[in-house]
Amino acid sequence: MGYNEQNIAAEIVAYIKSCRCSPDSWYAGVTSDPFRSLQYEHNISFKNTLCVCREISSVNTACDVVSILINQYGLNGKTNVDGDEHSIYVYAFHKRNSSTF
Numbered sequence: 001m002g003y004n005e006q007n008i009a010a011e012i013v014a015y016i017k018s019c020r021c022s023p024d025s026w027y028a029g030v031t032s033d034p035f036r037s038l039q040y041e042h043n044i045s046f047k048n049t050l051c052v053c054r055e056i057s058s059v060n061t062a063c064d065v066v067s068i069l070i071n072q073y074g075l076n077g078k079t080n081v082d083g084d085e086h087s088i089y090v091y092a093f094h095k096r097n098s099s100t101f
Contacts (some may be wrong), residue, residue: 028077
């Protein structure tokens with residue numbers, strides 16, 4: 001079987017479950033700059049927050065992965081990007097009180 005959006009989403013969810021977290025306590029998105037998105041848009045402290053990031057082959061595939069994470073696995077998040085063809089990173093983080101969504 002080829003490596004596809006379902007496989008990538010399943011890997012991310014496996015990581016979430018390995019952290020003993022429920023997928024609905026996580027947020028997922030698509031970005032061109034994971035560091036900027038996590039730290040500045042979502043107010044994430046890398047020292048105190050569980051997060052995961054995957055580089056994907058295209059913006060469309062990245063959006064599909066996040067859509068699967070939201071619709072099939074119950075993560076919160078958004079699949080839309082601001083038209084940036086460099087938005088090929090899928091990120092997810094464990095939501096905390098200090099996080100911004």
